[in-house]
Amino acid sequence: MKIKSPQDFWAGLMFIAFGVFFLVVAQLNYQMGTAVRMGPGYFPTVLGGILAVLGAIVLVGSLTVEGPPVAQLHFRPLIFILISSLAFAYLLKPLGLLLAGMALVFISAYGGHEFKWKEVAILSVVLVIFSVLVFVKALVLPFPICPDFIEVCPIR
Amino acid sequence: MKRFLLFLALAAAAGAVAAQSWPSRPLRLVVPYAPGGPIDVSARLLAARLQEPLGQPVVVENRPGAGGNIGVDLIAKGPADGYNLVMSAIATLAINPSLYPSLPYDPLKDLRHVALLVQVPNVLIVANDLPAKNVQELIALARQRPGKLDFGSGSTGSTGHLAGEMFKMMTGTYMVHIPYKGSAPALADMMAGRIDLMFDNLASSLPSIKAGKVRALATTARTRSNFLPELPTLDEAGLKGFDMTTWWGVSVAAKTPQAVVDRLSAEIQKAMDAPDMKERLHGMGSEPPAIRTPEQFTAFVAAELKTYTELVKRSGAKAD
Amino acid sequence: MEGIVHNLGIGFVEVFKLQAVTMAGITMTLPFNIIMCLIGVLLGTLIGVLPGIGPVATIAMLLPVTFSLSPVAALIMLAGIYYGAQYGGSTTAILVNLPGESSSVVTCLDGYQMARQGRAGPALATAALGSFFAGCVSTLIVAMFAPPLAEVALKFGPAEYFSLMVLGLVSAVVLAHGSLIKAIAMVILGLLLGLVGTDVNSGVLRFAFGISELADGIGFVTVAMGMFGICEIIGNLEQKEHREVFTSKVGRLMPSKEDFRRMIGPVMRGTALGSALGILPGGGALLASFGAYTLEKKISKYSHEFGKGAIEGVAAPESANNAGAQTSFIPLLTLGIPSNAVMALMIGAMMIQGIAPGPQVMTERPQLFWGMIASMWVGNLMLVVLNLPLIGMWIKLLTVPYRILFPSILIFMAVGVFSISNQPFDCFLMSLFGLLGYVCVKLGCEPAPLILGFILGPLMEENLRRAMLLSRGDPFVFVSPSKPISLGFLIASAILLVIIALPALRAKREEAFAAEDT
Numbered sequence: 001m002k003i004k005s006p007q008d009f010w011a012g013l014m015f016i017a018f019g020v021f022f023l024v025v026a027q028l029n030y031q032m033g034t035a036v037r038m039g040p041g042y043f044p045t046v047l048g049g050i051l052a053v054l055g056a057i058v059l060v061g062s063l064t065v066e067g068p069p070v071a072q073l074h075f076r077p078l079i080f081i082l083i084s085s086l087a088f089a090y091l092l093k094p095l096g097l098l099l100a101g102m103a104l105v106f107i108s109a110y111g112g113h114e115f116k117w118k119e120v121a122i123l124s125v126v127l128v129i130f131s132v133l134v135f136v137k138a139l140v141l142p143f144p145i146c147p148d149f150i151e152v153c154p155i156r
Numbered sequence: 157m158k159r160f161l162l163f164l165a166l167a168a169a170a171g172a173v174a175a176q177s178w179p180s181r182p183l184r185l186v187v188p189y190a191p192g193g194p195i196d197v198s199a200r201l202l203a204a205r206l207q208e209p210l211g212q213p214v215v216v217e218n219r220p221g222a223g224g225n226i227g228v229d230l231i232a233k234g235p236a237d238g239y240n241l242v243m244s245a246i247a248t249l250a251i252n253p254s255l256y257p258s259l260p261y262d263p264l265k266d267l268r269h270v271a272l273l274v275q276v277p278n279v280l281i282v283a284n285d286l287p288a289k290n291v292q293e294l295i296a297l298a299r300q301r302p303g304k305l306d307f308g309s310g311s312t313g314s315t316g317h318l319a320g321e322m323f324k325m326m327t328g329t330y331m332v333h334i335p336y337k338g339s340a341p342a343l344a345d346m347m348a349g350r351i352d353l354m355f356d357n358l359a360s361s362l363p364s365i366k367a368g369k370v371r372a373l374a375t376t377a378r379t380r381s382n383f384l385p386e387l388p389t390l391d392e393a394g395l396k397g398f399d400m401t402t403w404w405g406v407s408v409a410a411k412t413p414q415a416v417v418d419r420l421s422a423e424i425q426k427a428m429d430a431p432d433m434k435e436r437l438h439g440m441g442s443e444p445p446a447i448r449t450p451e452q453f454t455a456f457v458a459a460e461l462k463t464y465t466e467l468v469k470r471s472g473a474k475a476d
Numbered sequence: 477m478e479g480i481v482h483n484l485g486i487g488f489v490e491v492f493k494l495q496a497v498t499m500a501g502i503t504m505t506l507p508f509n510i511i512m513c514l515i516g517v518l519l520g521t522l523i524g525v526l527p528g529i530g531p532v533a534t535i536a537m538l539l540p541v542t543f544s545l546s547p548v549a550a551l552i553m554l555a556g557i558y559y560g561a562q563y564g565g566s567t568t569a570i571l572v573n574l575p576g577e578s579s580s581v582v583t584c585l586d587g588y589q590m591a592r593q594g595r596a597g598p599a600l601a602t603a604a605l606g607s608f609f610a611g612c613v614s615t616l617i618v619a620m621f622a623p624p625l626a627e628v629a630l631k632f633g634p635a636e637y638f639s640l641m642v643l644g645l646v647s648a649v650v651l652a653h654g655s656l657i658k659a660i661a662m663v664i665l666g667l668l669l670g671l672v673g674t675d676v677n678s679g680v681l682r683f684a685f686g687i688s689e690l691a692d693g694i695g696f697v698t699v700a701m702g703m704f705g706i707c708e709i710i711g712n713l714e715q716k717e718h719r720e721v722f723t724s725k726v727g728r729l730m731p732s733k734e735d736f737r738r739m740i741g742p743v744m745r746g747t748a749l750g751s752a753l754g755i756l757p758g759g760g761a762l763l764a765s766f767g768a769y770t771l772e773k774k775i776s777k778y779s780h781e782f783g784k785g786a787i788e789g790v791a792a793p794e795s796a797n798n799a800g801a802q803t804s805f806i807p808l809l810t811l812g813i814p815s816n817a818v819m820a821l822m823i824g825a826m827m828i829q830g831i832a833p834g835p836q837v838m839t840e841r842p843q844l845f846w847g848m849i850a851s852m853w854v855g856n857l858m859l860v861v862l863n864l865p866l867i868g869m870w871i872k873l874l875t876v877p878y879r880i881l882f883p884s885i886l887i888f889m890a891v892g893v894f895s896i897s898n899q900p901f902d903c904f905l906m907s908l909f910g911l912l913g914y915v916c917v918k919l920g921c922e923p924a925p926l927i928l929g930f931i932l933g934p935l936m937e938e939n940l941r942r943a944m945l946l947s948r949g950d951p952f953v954f955v956s957p958s959k960p961i962s963l964g965f966l967i968a969s970a971i972l973l974v975i976i977a978l979p980a981l982r983a984k985r986e987e988a989f990a991a992e993d994t
Contacts, residue, residue: 008655011919015661022668022683030680037949040680043937047668054661061657071918077713078914081706081886082907088890089903104890105883112713112879123880127887139529140537141895142184142217191536192821197828204540218533220897222691223674255679306946312679334945337676337938340813340820344757347811348630350946359827363812363834436543439827 005067008058015055023048080111095147097136101128178238178416179212185406186242188227190220194359194440195404198273199243201436202406205427214241223313224248225259228407232266236409238416244269245404246315250460254468255313263461268412269453271424272405274442277377278319279361280390281370282353283346291374291393294353298329305331306351308342315402316342318464319355319376321471326395346370357402358383359441376400382443403445405453421450480620483842487619487850490548490843509847510854512549516556517855521862523557524564527574527705527885528697528892531561535821539828547829548844552851554825558818559611559801559852563859566603566794571596571870572885573708575700579765579797581927584704585651586782586789593785596874597729597867602739602787603794604863610747610795611856614802617751618809619849622838625803626810629755631961634943635954637758639965641936644763646969647770648928650976653783659925662916666929667936669694676934677941689901698902699930701889702909703916703923709882710914729867735787742772742792750799757807757815761800762931768796774975802852809845810835 003009026044033039084107091100105124109115135141183206187199196218203214219227224247231242249263261267280291288294298305309316312335324331334351336342339360345351347369354361355376362383365372374390375381378399390398406424408417425448427433434444447453495508523534535554542550565576570587583603590599617625632640645663652659672683673693684690731739746768753764772792773782782789804815812834814820826833831841838845873881889906896902913923947953955963 007918007920008658011658011661011921014915014919015665018665018668025683030682031678034949035951037944038677038941040675040678040682043940044668044671044682047664047671051661051664051668054657054664058655058657058661068920071920072714073918074714077710078911081710081713082910084886085706085890085903085907085910086900088887089894089900092894092900101887104887108883108886109879111710112882114879119880120883123883127884131887131891134526135891135895139534140215141891142215142898143891143895190817191533192817192824194824196536197539197824200536200540201543201828204543217898218536219899220692222688226688226691311676332945334942335676335679336942338820341757344630344807344811344813345633348633350633363832363836366832367812367835369811369835432543435830436828439830441827 003062004065005062006069007071008062008065008067010070012055012057012059012062015058016052017055019048019050019052019055021048023052077111081108084108084111092143093148096144097132098128098145099147101131178419179210181239182212183210183214183239183241185214185216186227186231186240187216187218188220188224188230188242188248189218191218194274195243195245198404198437198440201433202273202424202427205430205433206423209423209426223252223256225252225256225261228267229260231407231409232261234409236411236413238408238412238420241270241406241408241420242267243273243404244407246402246460246464247313249407249457250464251313251315251318251468253461254465264454264458266410267407268410268417268450269457270406270408270417270421270450271428272403272445272447272453272456273424273428274405274437274440275401275403275445275447276358276441277375277381277401278315278355279358279365279372279381279384279387280319280323280353280355280374280376281346281361281365281372283349283351284369284371285349286352286371288373291388291390291395294373295327295329295394298327298331302330303332305353306334307331308334308336308339308346308351308354310339310342310357311335311337313468315400316355316357318467318471319400322398322400322467323355323390323395325470326398343370355400357441362441383441417450483846484619484850486842487846487848490847491552491850491854509549509552509851512545512553513556513851513855514858516553517560517563517858517862520557520560520562521564521567521859524561524576525567526564526892527568527572527576527889528701529895530577530697531558532817532821533895534561535818535825539821539825542825543828547826547831547841548847550825550829551822551844551848552855554822555805555848555851556855559798559855560859562798562801563604563607563863566607566797567600567863567870570599570603570790571874572705574705574885574889577797578696578700578931579762579793579800581700581704581762581924582651582766582769582793583790583797585769585924586784586786588708589783589785590787590790591874595785596871598731598735598787599790600867600870601729601731601864602735602790604860604867606739606743606746606791606795607798608856608860609743610750610799611802611859612853613747614751614754614799615849615853615856618802618806618852619846622806622810623835625755625806629757629807630811632756633959634939634946635959635962636965637756638936638939638943639954639962639969640756640763641932641939643965643969643972644767644932645929645936646972646976647767648925648932650770650773650972651766651783651924651928652922654920654922656976658921662921662923662925663929666926666931667933669699669926670930670933671937673934676938677945687901689897689899693934694905694930695896695902696927696931697896698893698905699909699927701893702906702911703913703927705885705889706906706910707913707917707923709886710910711917712878712882729871731787738778738787739791742768742776742788743795745771746792746795747799750796751803753796754800754803755806755815757804757813758935761797761804761816764796764800765793766928768792770972798856805848805852808833809837809848812837 022044026041030041031039032041084104088100088104102124109120187196203216206214228248231240234240253259288297307320339356364370374388374393491509494505497506565580568574568576569580569583573584573588575581587599648663649659674681749768750764754761772788773779807813807815808819823833893902893906
């Protein structure tokens with residue numbers, strides 16, 4: 001059995017996985033009710049089942065019909081972009097907007113092709129200042145600007 | 157024992173000292189709902205008003221989730237320094253403890269209740285084409301048609317829902333509960349005659365009542381509402397003891413120093429007495445509550461908690 | 477007819493009227509309402525352009541400011557923010573594939589592709605002009621037909637909504653231009669993801685696994701930022717022949733004559749569809765935008781271009797969503813019922829001002845009612861005047877080297893998503909969806925159908941179950957002759973399904989025949 005379309009093969013697997021997941025969780029935890037008076041588990045079960053079936057169809061199709069291979073995965077941009085937004089989110093409260101913002105810019109820039117220290121540094125400063133002005137000053141979003149360990153923030 | 161008393165004295169003194177310098181930085185008022193609802197709006201009104209007397213800004217922070225539980229828990233478990241306040245409501249203090257299988261906070265032990273802001277009755281409204289002109293006729297109709305009447309509510313476990321359940325229990329009738337996402341779609345369905353009745357919040361249903369799109373039969377509080385003085389209360393109409401309102405106010409963490417709580421309470425009451433604030437809250441269907449002190453509020457919360465725990469258990473309502 | 481002219485007259489007088497305004501101790505006579513309208517649309521545009529921050533949060537934050545304003549001025553400003561945000565959201569949808577509002581999702585599909593081909597100028601212009609036309613027409617519709625349209629809206633019960641959603645979902649499949657089965661699967665995956673959260677009909681918390689932040693479900697913004705924004709940025713960074721700039725082609729600013737010719741039909745049809753669907757509380761405007769897209773794709777002779785930068789794919793949804801935005805005021809102004817979260821806020825604003833929203837507003841406060849309607853038109857005019865010259869600026873922005881552009885986009889996205897509930901969790905979810913989107917794209921599955929399933933799924937289920945509750949379990953309620961609207965939508969869905977399936981089936985048969993021949 002040769003996989004004629006790797007893309008479809010993995011797509012089919014993904015759909016089957018999701019479908020089965022939702023179906024199983026719904027079956028284990030939520031009441032089905034009846035078709036007439038549906039419980040919370042009804043829709044997810046039915047949909048999960050349909051998704052799994054569709055996934056199976058795609059999977060079988062991948063074994064018979066030629067298709068494109070899975071597009072190349074590039075890990076560097078993927079990982080750094082994801083980490084940069086996670087870093088920002090989890091560093092915002094403890095470190096404040098200034099530092100968290102700079103972290104985001106640096107980490108995400110590292111995920112790109114060209115990383116020039118001076119350029120990124122300037123960019124991060126500009127963006128952070130802009131953010132403070134627009135988000136904290138103008139829109140009054142409740143973000144801390146300075147890190148926790150600095151007692152009194154010079155910027156307020 | 158002596159050590160303990162000494163400790164108490166020191167704590168009180170520390171509290172007093174803290175209260176002297178309080179507030180020395182901005183306060184945070186957590187609204188445990190998404191922006192835009194009536195609780196959020198009244199919080200912003202209050203925050204704007206408190207800025208001047210307190211000398212520090214009050215920053216409103218929305219922390220929606222889990223019917224309000226997340227935001228309340230945040231403050232309950234947070235620092236008891238008087239800088240962290242939360243908008244607590246009937247849902248988070250009196251209903252959710254029995255509605256949800258497990259609540260991360262205890263409404264009486266983990267929180268200090270400072271001030272009641274708004275108290276609004278619900279109104280029993282029926283669709284225009286329903287052949288019931290008053291509460292008695294409605295009860296008779298419901299008894300004639302068990303399981304045929306539909307009553308809508310803004311969500312499972314809301315005051316609209318529980319008022320309906322209470323009504324059913326007290327009159328021995330069976331009506332089907334139709335939950336909606338908010339009272340607006342429920343009102344729309346009622347205007348179109350798809351559902352028969354609702355126990356809706358006064359503020360959201362008043363416009364429709366005044367416009368004649370729906371008919372009001374009674375209010376749910378113990379005393380009549382000044383907005384609809386000709387309407388009897390359910391208590392007057394024969395359901396003795398019926399007394400349900402929707403309410404919300406401000407709470408802080410339990411260990412907040414007494415002096416801070418007292419000062420907060422005084423300032424909030426003053427803010428609410430201001431004529432423009434009164435007018436705006438009035439626009440939301442609220443009349444100035446009789447409860448004015450933290451002690452009264454706490455007693456009220458305890459009483460409501462008891463009532464609703466009982467009601468939720470008997471009606472079998474549940475949120476997972 | 478004279479009544480309308482008279483009423484509109486009242487409205488325009490109110491909007492343009494001069495008032496004595498005291499600021500910083502100086503009293504001036506200004507057309508204050510117009511100024512508030514301008515501030516509103518400016519603010520709205522800014523909000524719309526900033527990904528993640530929407531009109532709801534902004535209006536909520538500005539409510540205290542409105543206390544000191546007259547009711548007319550306050551509502552004009554807030555309304556301006558609302559449809560200003562629509563315009564702004566379209567701008568980001570076209571430029572950086574980030575839908576500012578759920579109704580801009582569809583604009584991303586072709587608008588962004590046009591931008592990549594150096595046709596950002598015509599795309600933006602089309603969006604602005606189409607929106608303006610739609611705004612004018614729908615304002616007239618609101619002025620003339622508000623009360624009867626409201627009655628029509630009331631005819632939509634759960635059964636009708638369900639059938640409409642089914643039609644919407646079938647249309648969602650049309651959006652994709654790849655494999656049909658994978659598109660359907662994506663829609664269903666979106667449906668399932670939309671079910672995470674508290675179930676309306678039973679109060680049960682589904683698929684939350686004890687994470688209390690998921691109790692209210694996953695937010696649209698989070699999913700959109702993740703699957704459209706993050707995914708796109710990563711995709712762009714992957715290009716080995718790294719394009720220095722986002723696009724080196726900076727084409728013309730304005731649409732060509734050919735573009736104009738192609739725009740007219742879609743704009744008209746989009747306006748009609750948007751005006752009709754916008755009056756439906758809950759999801760009307762969104763359905764309008766991709767209903768319009770689907771319609772155009774099916775009837776256009778350029779349908780092969782859809783998804784690759786067809787101008788109709790921008791003109792139709794943009795007109796539809798702006799028309800929908802205007803007509804969504806109808807339930808508010810006539811019945812006092814909000815169609816969406818923004819309208820609910822407007823009700824809050826009105827109540828704070830001591831105005832009870834409802835049918836009596838039209839008769840008791842004609843200046844307020846007609847002033848608002850007139851301001852809608854003026855606001856649209858301001859937006860077009862504002863946005864068209866800005867196109868040049870936006871295009872310049874696209875020529876900024878990408879390595880500078882993408883961290884900027886990213887920080888705005890992160891801030892916006894974080895501010896939803898001031899918790900890191902939403903950003904975490906956004907990253908998760910970014911990963912999901914990335915994987916899907918690699919596997920040849922498109923994100924757009926998923927997002928549409930995500931929005932429509934819960935609504936569909938809610939209405940299905942509610943309709944069944946009300947009918948006491950009678951499944952034929954959806955096709956009963958007493959509910960012609962519901963029946964009509966379901967028939968339309970079936971027909972559409974057949975139309976969609978037919979080419980696919982034909983293609984499969986041709987493939988099979990071709991395979992036989994070789």
